[in-house]
Amino acid sequence: MPRPTRRAGQVLYGSGIALLVFVMVLPFLWMVATSLMDEFAVFAYPPPLFPRPARPANYLDAWRALPFGRFYLNSLVFSLAVVVGQVTTSALAAYAFARLRFPGRDRLFVLCLGVLMVPGILLLIPRFLIINAAGWVDTYPGLISTELVSVWGIFLLRQFFLSIPQELEDAARLDGAGDWTIFWRVVLPLSKPALATLALFAFVDAWKNFQWPLIATRSMEMRTVEVGISSFHSFYYANWPYQMAAAVTAIAPILGIFFLAQRYFVRGIQLTGLK
Amino acid sequence: MSARGVQWGVVAVAAALAAGVLGVQRWRDGRGLERARAAVAVEAADSVRAALAAGADLRGPLARFERQRGYTVTVLEQPALLDSLRLDEAPRPRPGGAVAPLKDADDWDVVGIVLVTAPPGGEERPPLLRPASAVLLALLALLAAWLWRWAGRTPERRRRETLTAWGFLGVPFLHLAVFSFAPLAFTVYLAFHEWGLLEKARPFVGLANFRELAKDPLFWTTLRNTALYTTYVPITMAAALGLALLLNRRRGGERLLRTVVFLPFVTSAVAIAIVWQWMFNPDFGLLNYLIGLVGIPALDWLGSPHLALIAIILVTVWTQVGYQMVVFLAGLQGIPQSYYDAALVDGATPWQRFRHVTLPLLKPVVLFVLVTGIISGFQVFTLVYMMTEGGPLHSTDVIVYRIYQTAWEFLRFGSASAMALVLFGVLLVVTAVQFRLLGKRIDYA
Numbered sequence: 001m002p003r004p005t006r007r008a009g010q011v012l013y014g015s016g017i018a019l020l021v022f023v024m025v026l027p028f029l030w031m032v033a034t035s036l037m038d039e040f041a042v043f044a045y046p047p048p049l050f051p052r053p054a055r056p057a058n059y060l061d062a063w064r065a066l067p068f069g070r071f072y073l074n075s076l077v078f079s080l081a082v083v084v085g086q087v088t089t090s091a092l093a094a095y096a097f098a099r100l101r102f103p104g105r106d107r108l109f110v111l112c113l114g115v116l117m118v119p120g121i122l123l124l125i126p127r128f129l130i131i132n133a134a135g136w137v138d139t140y141p142g143l144i145s146t147e148l149v150s151v152w153g154i155f156l157l158r159q160f161f162l163s164i165p166q167e168l169e170d171a172a173r174l175d176g177a178g179d180w181t182i183f184w185r186v187v188l189p190l191s192k193p194a195l196a197t198l199a200l201f202a203f204v205d206a207w208k209n210f211q212w213p214l215i216a217t218r219s220m221e222m223r224t225v226e227v228g229i230s231s232f233h234s235f236y237y238a239n240w241p242y243q244m245a246a247a248v249t250a251i252a253p254i255l256g257i258f259f260l261a262q263r264y265f266v267r268g269i270q271l272t273g274l275k
Numbered sequence: 276m277s278a279r280g281v282q283w284g285v286v287a288v289a290a291a292l293a294a295g296v297l298g299v300q301r302w303r304d305g306r307g308l309e310r311a312r313a314a315v316a317v318e319a320a321d322s323v324r325a326a327l328a329a330g331a332d333l334r335g336p337l338a339r340f341e342r343q344r345g346y347t348v349t350v351l352e353q354p355a356l357l358d359s360l361r362l363d364e365a366p367r368p369r370p371g372g373a374v375a376p377l378k379d380a381d382d383w384d385v386v387g388i389v390l391v392t393a394p395p396g397g398e399e400r401p402p403l404l405r406p407a408s409a410v411l412l413a414l415l416a417l418l419a420a421w422l423w424r425w426a427g428r429t430p431e432r433r434r435r436e437t438l439t440a441w442g443f444l445g446v447p448f449l450h451l452a453v454f455s456f457a458p459l460a461f462t463v464y465l466a467f468h469e470w471g472l473l474e475k476a477r478p479f480v481g482l483a484n485f486r487e488l489a490k491d492p493l494f495w496t497t498l499r500n501t502a503l504y505t506t507y508v509p510i511t512m513a514a515a516l517g518l519a520l521l522l523n524r525r526r527g528g529e530r531l532l533r534t535v536v537f538l539p540f541v542t543s544a545v546a547i548a549i550v551w552q553w554m555f556n557p558d559f560g561l562l563n564y565l566i567g568l569v570g571i572p573a574l575d576w577l578g579s580p581h582l583a584l585i586a587i588i589l590v591t592v593w594t595q596v597g598y599q600m601v602v603f604l605a606g607l608q609g610i611p612q613s614y615y616d617a618a619l620v621d622g623a624t625p626w627q628r629f630r631h632v633t634l635p636l637l638k639p640v641v642l643f644v645l646v647t648g649i650i651s652g653f654q655v656f657t658l659v660y661m662m663t664e665g666g667p668l669h670s671t672d673v674i675v676y677r678i679y680q681t682a683w684e685f686l687r688f689g690s691a692s693a694m695a696l697v698l699f700g701v702l703l704v705v706t707a708v709q710f711r712l713l714g715k716r717i718d719y720a
Contacts, residue, residue: 089442226543
């Protein structure tokens with residue numbers, strides 16, 4: 001290939017990447033910039049790109065305007081409970097599906113996978129009526145109980161457990177280990193990456209979950225961060241800096257986790273997206 | 276465990292469950308009786324009030340009421356003690372009785388209370404076994420009988436394995452049964468009933484909910500909008516595949532780009548909606564400024580019925596492209612280099628290599644992304660809830676938003692369930708069609 005063409009290709013490639021990065025990052029940058037502006041400074045044309053002067057007090061004000069501390073606590077309780085629940089139940093069920101034999105196992109597994117086909121809203125209606133009948137609306141048990149099992153998690157861990165060599169299990173059995181010991185001492189320690197991936201996805205999904213907390217909670221004290229900032233959005237409709245400050249505080253923990261554990265995200269998508 | 280032991284264990288568990296079913300039925304019947312008595316008390320209070328308002332002697336109407344309804348009525352007039360706020364201090368009804376406030380002629384002040392008591396054996400007794408519990412018990416008995424037979428004829432080793440498996444599976448499966456499988460059946464039940472949160476009556480209405488949907492033009496609009504919205508899937512796929520092909524060559528910068536395009540995927544939809552609403556602002560938004568730089572006049576993105584859905588599609592493409600790209604990249608990296616080498620030896624042009632090597636081998640991935648994308652596209656909610664609330668002029672009203680409103684704003688759970696079932700049916704058909712069209716000719720490497 002002649003040199004100039006390659007050079008041109010390289011330049012084209014580079015500028016394409018740059019343009020793309022610009023498009024993807026711009027809304028985030030503008031969110032942060034707006035969050036630091038004065039309430040009325042944002043109403044200018046052309047739109048100001050940099051806060052002058054910066055007004056970090058927006059964050060404090062937004063934080064005080066609604067009980068954001070409480071929102072954070074609720075989201076944290078919800079997400080951690082979901083992580084513990086989903087990792088535990090998924091590991092147990094996946095072990096039975098992947099490494100034990102019992103009548104109807106594969107049919108039962110397909111039945112479980114069928115839940116993935118059901119639109120979320122279809123299950124939300126009866127689930128809400130169930131927790132309503134139990135008197136659990138607007139409580140932690142109501143919020144958490146429905147989310148403790150994840151079919152996706154069972155699927156992910158089953159795929160991983162299947163890949164663990166049978167020889168390891170046989171060796172443990174020769175040493176007199178029962179199923180529980182094999183599960184606890186052989187399979188789980190070998191599956192740490194998969195368990196970490198599941199925990200991560202469960203946490204992020206629970207944190208990002210909007211529909212269920214919106215339905216299952218009523219009072220300000222029980223709202224999660226997501227639902228909290230959505231009410232902030234309607235209370236401070238015209239105050240864009242406040243809204244942006246609230247949005248930044250809401251996504252900061254998730255983005256932090258993402259930057260720390262990016263490869264687990266990619267692995268999770270590759271494991272279940274493609275098998 | 277011996278076969279006998281397992282069999283008797285099955286019987287014990289089945290008996291406990293049967294007792295539970297009967298207990299729940301009794302509790303529900305008790306609540307039903309209480310409600311019926313409360314209704315009688317209210318009725319009695321009304322007739323007492325009518326008699327008081329007419330200035331008539333109470334004894335005549337009361338005697339007539341007692342004769343007709345078979346309840347004893349006692350009137351306690353305590354105007355000084357009772358007001359509407361302190362009704363909870365009223366005497367507790369005895370077992371088999373109920374109280375109702377007695378209001379004055381203006382239906383305003385509480386002037387006393389009315390106490391009704393059922394004479395022994397005077398009320399209709401609830402049946403010992405209701406049809407629903409009978410069905411449950413029969414199913415339970417069938418299951419128990421089947422397990423009994425299974426335990427009797429299965430060798431010890433397999434029996435133990437099965438018991439172990441259910442030990443592991445028990446808790447997750449119970450949760451799925453209660454919060455996934457039972458709700459699915461419950462939705463079907465709801466779709467054939469009128470079901471509010473406040474009304475006690477929940478009558479069976481047959482197909483009325485579905486008939487109402489078929490006649491509701493708004494429902495068809497939401498279906499059409501939802502289908503239009505899912506066009507984001509092929510658009511995003513084309514963009515994501517292009518990016519994946521570009522990055523697959525590894526010429527630098529791909530790690531940065533992968534991180535960056537993945538950002539919106541991990542960000543919450545609520546935050547994305549807020550930011551983009553500000554981006555779309557017709558007067559001060561960044562987007563109109565940017566398109567103004569290339570000479571396009573300012574657009575009222577979310578305010579125009581022609582543009583609002585397109586704006587939401589735009590945001591979705593921006594959100595999803597990174598995720599799809601990661602999936603496509605993984606697929607591309609699974610194609611062996613030797614195939615391309617062989618194609619090169621045969622003198623294939625880049626387009627031919629893409630068309631005849633990459634695309635056929637990527638087909639399972641394409642199918643996966645398409646099917647899951649359309650399933651999630653049909654369920655779009657948060658962006659619409661946050662950015663447009665279905666407007667303007669219902670141009671962004673999508674089906675899940677409509678179901679949400681029907682259930683949690685209009686409190687019509689029966690109708691909402693019917694819509695959800697229709698959505699489920701549409702999704703099943705659409706998915707089946709995709710597999711039919713694309714699934715058959717998958718060339719596995």
